[in-house]
Amino acid sequence: MKIVVCIKQVPDAKTVRFDTEKGTLVREGVEAVINPFDLNAIEAGVQLKERHGGEVTVVTMGPPQAEEALKEALALGADNGILLSDRAFAGADTLATTYTLAKAVERLAPVDLVLCGKQAIDGDTAQVGPGLAVRLGIPYVTCVSGLSFGDDQKTLRLKRSCEEGYDMVEVEIPALLTVLATINTPRVPSLKGKLRAKKARIPIWSADDLGADHGMIGLAGSPTQVVSTSVPKFEAKREMLQGTPEEQVDALLDRLEEAGIL
Amino acid sequence: MAKVNYFLSEEQQMIVDLTRQIAEEKIIPVRAELDKTEEFPWDIMKDMAQADLFGLYIPDEYGGLDGGCFENCLAVEQLAYGCVAVTTTFAASALGGYPILLFGSEDQRKQYLPDIAAGKKLVAFGLTESNAGSDAAGIQTSAVEDGDYWVLNGTKQWITSGGEAEIYTIIAMTDKHKGPRGASAFIVEKGDPGFSFGKKERKMGLRASSTRELLLNDCRIPKERLLGRRGLGFIIALKTLDLARPGIGAIAVGLAQAALDQAVRYAKERIQFDQPIISFQAIQHMLADMATEIEASRALVYSVARTIDSGEKDIAKLSAMAKLYATDAAMKVTTDAVQILGGYGYMQDYPVEKMMRDAKILQIYEGTNQIQRNVIGQALNKEYAKK
Numbered sequence: 001m002k003i004v005v006c007i008k009q010v011p012d013a014k015t016v017r018f019d020t021e022k023g024t025l026v027r028e029g030v031e032a033v034i035n036p037f038d039l040n041a042i043e044a045g046v047q048l049k050e051r052h053g054g055e056v057t058v059v060t061m062g063p064p065q066a067e068e069a070l071k072e073a074l075a076l077g078a079d080n081g082i083l084l085s086d087r088a089f090a091g092a093d094t095l096a097t098t099y100t101l102a103k104a105v106e107r108l109a110p111v112d113l114v115l116c117g118k119q120a121i122d123g124d125t126a127q128v129g130p131g132l133a134v135r136l137g138i139p140y141v142t143c144v145s146g147l148s149f150g151d152d153q154k155t156l157r158l159k160r161s162c163e164e165g166y167d168m169v170e171v172e173i174p175a176l177l178t179v180l181a182t183i184n185t186p187r188v189p190s191l192k193g194k195l196r197a198k199k200a201r202i203p204i205w206s207a208d209d210l211g212a213d214h215g216m217i218g219l220a221g222s223p224t225q226v227v228s229t230s231v232p233k234f235e236a237k238r239e240m241l242q243g244t245p246e247e248q249v250d251a252l253l254d255r256l257e258e259a260g261i262l
Numbered sequence: 263m264a265k266v267n268y269f270l271s272e273e274q275q276m277i278v279d280l281t282r283q284i285a286e287e288k289i290i291p292v293r294a295e296l297d298k299t300e301e302f303p304w305d306i307m308k309d310m311a312q313a314d315l316f317g318l319y320i321p322d323e324y325g326g327l328d329g330g331c332f333e334n335c336l337a338v339e340q341l342a343y344g345c346v347a348v349t350t351t352f353a354a355s356a357l358g359g360y361p362i363l364l365f366g367s368e369d370q371r372k373q374y375l376p377d378i379a380a381g382k383k384l385v386a387f388g389l390t391e392s393n394a395g396s397d398a399a400g401i402q403t404s405a406v407e408d409g410d411y412w413v414l415n416g417t418k419q420w421i422t423s424g425g426e427a428e429i430y431t432i433i434a435m436t437d438k439h440k441g442p443r444g445a446s447a448f449i450v451e452k453g454d455p456g457f458s459f460g461k462k463e464r465k466m467g468l469r470a471s472s473t474r475e476l477l478l479n480d481c482r483i484p485k486e487r488l489l490g491r492r493g494l495g496f497i498i499a500l501k502t503l504d505l506a507r508p509g510i511g512a513i514a515v516g517l518a519q520a521a522l523d524q525a526v527r528y529a530k531e532r533i534q535f536d537q538p539i540i541s542f543q544a545i546q547h548m549l550a551d552m553a554t555e556i557e558a559s560r561a562l563v564y565s566v567a568r569t570i571d572s573g574e575k576d577i578a579k580l581s582a583m584a585k586l587y588a589t590d591a592a593m594k595v596t597t598d599a600v601q602i603l604g605g606y607g608y609m610q611d612y613p614v615e616k617m618m619r620d621a622k623i624l625q626i627y628e629g630t631n632q633i634q635r636n637v638i639g640q641a642l643n644k645e646y647a648k649k
Contacts, residue, residue, distance in 0.1 A: 188284050191314040191327055194276050 001054030001153075001173075003045045004105055005078065005115045006132065007038035009062055009069045010122045023230040025122075034069050037117025039076070039186040040179045044147065045115050046077035047184065052149060054112070055079045059104050061089055061097060067202045074197035075189035082108075086206040091219030094123075098131035100217050103210035105136060113156075114176040118143055129178035140176040141169055145183050266557060268564055270336070277333055280313060281340035289344030296347065296470035297616050300462075302426050303348045303470050310341075310352055311381020319356055320363065324375035330571035331505060335512035335563055342516030346620035347470035349513050350627075351384075354422035354471070356509070357628075358385030360502040361431040361447055365490035370449065374429060386427035388418040388450075388476050389499050396633050398433075398499065399442050403478060405434040410485050412448060414478040417460070422627075424474030425459040428452045432476070433495045445495030449487045456481035467619030500578070507581040507628055508570065511563040511588035514624050518556045518592040521599035521617045525549060528603050528612075545602060552595045559588035579641035586634035589624035596621040 009032040017026045034042075045056040058073040060066050061084040070081030084104055092100065105111055114136070119126035126142070133140030145166065146159030160167045161180055171177075189197075207217055215221060239255075241248040256262040270278065288309050296303055310316060319334050320326025327333070334356060341349040359378045362370055362385075377383040394400035403416025414434055421430075430450040437444035450457055460475025490498055526549055529540035539545050566584040570577050596618040600607035607614045625631045 188287065188309055188313050189280060190312060191277065191280060191318075193314075194280065195273065198272070198276075 001048065001052055001112045002108070002110065003048060003054060003056045003113045003115060004108055004111050005038070005041050005045045005056060005058045005073070006101055006128070007042065007058055007060045007069060007073060007117070008035045008120045008122075008128075009033065009060065009066050010035045010120055013121060018231040020231045023228065032065070032069070034072060035117050035120045035122075037119060037121070037179065037181060039117075040181055040183050041115040041117050042073050042076050042078060043184045043186040044177075044179055045113075046187075048113070048147075048149075049077075049079075052153065057082060057108060059084065059101065059108075061085070061092070061100050061104075064204075067204075070202050071197040071200060072189065074200055075193035076187060077190075077193060081200070081202045083202050083204045084210070085204050086208075086217075088207045088212075088214060088218045091222060092217060093222035093224045094125050094127040094131055095223060096217050096219075096221035097128055098135050099221060100207075100210065100212060101128070101132050102135035103212050104205060105132070107205070107210060110174075112173045114138070114174075116176065116178045118178045118180050126178070129176060133176035136174075136176065138174045138176055139171050140178070141171055142178045143180055144177045145180045147177070147183070266561065268560075274333060274336055277318070277329075277336050278340055281315070281337045282343065284309060284313060284315075285340055285342075285344030289341065289348050293345040293348070293470070294610070294613065294616070296345070298469075300464070300469045302472050303351060304426075306348055307351065307381065307384070314381075315352065316355060316381035317379030320359070320375055320379040324371060324379055326375070326379040330567070331508055332564065332567035332571050334509050335567045338509050339512040339516035339519075339560075339563075342513040343520045345470065346513055346517050346617075346624070347468045349516070350468055350471045350623075351423055351426075353506070353509055353513065354387065355385045355427070357422075357502065357506045358387040358427065358429065358431050360505055361387070361489055361498050362429075362449065364501060364505075365447065365494065365498050366449075367486075369486070370489070374449070378429070383428035384423050384426055385429045385431065386421050386423040386476075387502070388421050388424075388430050388432040390419050390421070391417065392419050396630055398496065401433060401435055401445060403432070403434040404438070405436050405446060405448060407436075407485075408482075411482045412485060412488065414448065414450070414456070414481040414483065416478050418476035418478070420463060420473050421476050423472055424476055425462070426472050430457075430476065431489065432478070433499050434478075436492050436495070440493065442496045443493050445499075446492050447489040447495045447498040448483060449489060450476075450478070450481065450483055454481055454483055466622060467616065468623045503628060504577050504581045505570065507585040507634075508563055508567045510624060510628050511559065511584035512567070514585075514588040514592035514621070515556060515560045515563055517617055517621060517624070518552070518559065518588075518595040521592075521596045521614055521621075522549070522552045522556060524612070524614050524617075525552065525599040525602040528606070539602075548598050548602060552598055555591040556595060559591045563588050579638050582629070582634040582637040582641075585628065586631050586638070589621075590631060593618075593621045593625055 012031040012033045015030050019026050049056050056078040057080040058078045059082045067083055116129035130140050141158050143161045144158050145161045148157050155170050155172050158169050160169055241251045288306050317326035318329040322328045338349050338353050362374050405412045405414045432448050432450050433445055435444050436446040456479045458477045460477050463473040529545050530538050532539045563584045566580045599614045600618050606612050
C-alpha cells in the first residue's frame with residue numbers, strides 16, 4: 001500500500017508572539033514545527049504501514065528549511081520525504097497549494113491513500129485536504145478519529161467526528177482522509193530513525209519537475225489574498241457572583257438573559 | 263545565556279534532545295499520578311523502547327546503538343529531569359543487562375541482548391539480601407550443581423523491577439567456604455520453576471519503580487545460565503556497579519537541575535515584602551550554590567563517563583566519585599528547592615517535595631555514599647602505596 005502524507009511547517013504555538021502594531025505573527029526566533037494534526041496523520045500512516053505493509057511518503061511544500069520537517073517525519077517512521085520547493089510556489093493560497101500538492105501526488109502514482117491533518121494551526125482553513133482530493137478526483141472524508149481496514153484491504157471503515165457525536169463511514173481506496181488529534185498519540189521519534197533521517201537525502205521537486213502550469217501556482221494561481229490581519233483584543237469581563245448557591249444561580253440567569261443568551 | 267560546552271557530537275545531542283522530549287511529553291505530565299498510585303510506568307517504558315533507548319549501551323550486532331557509558335549518562339540525566347522513579351526503572355534494565363554484555367558467552371549474548379536492546383524484555387539485577395547490603399559478602403542465596411542444572415535457594419531483597427522484568431541476573435554462593443571467590447552470577451528467567459516474587463515494597467520516594475523480593479525456592483535452571491565462570495560472581499557485580507555508578511550521578515544531575523529550575527522560576531514569581539524573593543541575597547546565594555554544584559556535578563560525571571569510554575579499566579574510584587558527589591549535591595539542591603518554595607514546597611501540589619524524596623534514594627542505592635567513600639579511600643591507599 002502506498003500512502004502519501006501531506007504536512008506543513010507552522011510556527012511553534014508554544015513560543016509564538018504577535019506584533020499588535022502590524023497585526024502579524026512575529027516569526028523571528030520562533031521555531032517551526034510540524035503542524036500538530038499532521039503529526040497525527042504521519043502516525044496514522046505509519047501505523048497502517050506497520051499493520052498492512054507498504055510505504056509512507058511525506059510531502060511538504062515550503063522553503064528549503066522545510067527539509068527539517070521531512071527529516072523529522074522520517075525519524076517518526078516515514079519511509080521517504082519529498083520537498084516541493086521553488087520560488088514560484090511562494091504566496092500560494094489554498095487553491096494554488098492543492099494544485100501543487102496534486103501534481104506531486106500524481107507524480108507518485110499509483111497512490112492508495114492520502115492523509116492530511118484536519119487543518120494547519122496557522123491558517124486554520126481546513127481547505128487543503130478536501131481541495132487536494134477534488135483535484136485528484138478521489139473521495140475524501142474529513143475529521144477522521146478512527147480507522148481500520150475491512151477484510152478486502154480495499155475498504156476503510158472510518159469514524160468521523162461531528163458536533164453531536166460521530167458517523168461510521170466506509171470509503172474505498174484510493175481516498176483522502178483528514179485526521180483529528182484524537183485518532184492516535186504520535187510516537188516519539190526513535191534514535192535509529194533520527195540517525196537514518198540525518199543521513200537521508202531529501203529530493204527537492206521544483207515547479208518544472210512537477211510539470212506545473214505557472215499560472216496555477218504561487219501568487220499567480222492564488223485568487224484569494226490576505227488583505228489585512230489584526231490581533232484580536234480580549235475584552236472579556238470577569239464578575240464573581242456572591243451569595244448562596246440559589247442567589248448565585250438567579251444572578252447568573254439574569255446575566256444570561258441580559259446578554260440575550262437565554 | 264552561555265552554557266558550558268561539553269563538546270557533544272551531533273549524535274549525542276540527538277540523544278539529549280530526544281530524552282528531554284520524552285521527559286517533557288511523556289513523563290512530567292504523569293509523574294505526580296505515578297508517584298501517588300505507585301503504578302509501574304509500562305506506557306513510558308514502551309515509548310522508550312520505541313525510541314530505541316534500551317539499546318543505547320548495547321553493540322550494534324545485537325541490535326543496539328553502540329553507545330557507551332557517556333551516552334547512557336546523557337540519556338538518564340534528561341529522563342531524570344522528568345522523574346527519578348521512571349528513570350530508575352529504565353536504568354535498572356541496563357544494570358541487569360551489563361553482566362550479560364560484559365561476561366556473557368556469545369550464545370548468551372545472542373539469546374538475550376537483542377530482546378533487551380529492543381526493550382521487549384526488562385532486566386533486573388539481584389545482588390542485595392536482607393543481611394547483605396553494603397556487606398555484599400554476606401550473601402546467603404546458594405546455587406548447587408545438580409547434573410545439567412543449577413539449583414538456587416534464597417531470597418533477594420529490594421530488587422528494582424522485580425516481578426515486572428523478564429530476565430534476572432542473580433548473584434549466589436556456589437562455594438560458601440571460599441568467601442568472596444565463592445560467588446557466581448546466573449541468568450534466571452521469569453517463569454523458571456521455583457522462582458517467584460515476594461511483596462511489593464512501599465517506599466518514601468521512587469514510588470513508580472517496582473521494588474520486590476525475589477524468592478528462589480529450589481529454582482532449577484539449565485547449566486548454561488551460569489554467567490562467566492564459577493567464582494566470578496563478585497567480580498561481575500563489582501564491574502557492573504563500576505560501570506553503572508556514573509549513571510546514578512547523571513540521574514542526580516538531571517533531578518537537581520529540575521529542582522533548580524523550579525526554585526528559580528518560583529523565586530522570580532513569588533512576591534513578599536513587595537518584591538520577588540529572588541531579589542533577596544539570602545535566596546540568590548542559595549540558588550547560586552545550587553547552580554554551581556549542579557554544573558560541577560555534571561562536569562565530573564561527564565568526565566568520568568568519557569574516561570570509562572576511552573577504555574580505562576581501573577575505574578572504581580572515579581566512578582564512585584561521580585556517584586558520591588552528584589548525589590550528595592542532588593540531596594542538598596532538592597532540599598534547598600523545597601526551602602525556597604517554603605510552605606508551597608512542602609505541599610504535594612508542587613513537584614519539589616517529590617524531588618526531595620526521590621533524591622534520598624540516590625545516596626543509598628547502588629552502594630551507599632559511605633561505601634563510595636570507602637571505595638575512594640581504599641583506592642587512594644593503594645595508589646599511594648605504589649609510590
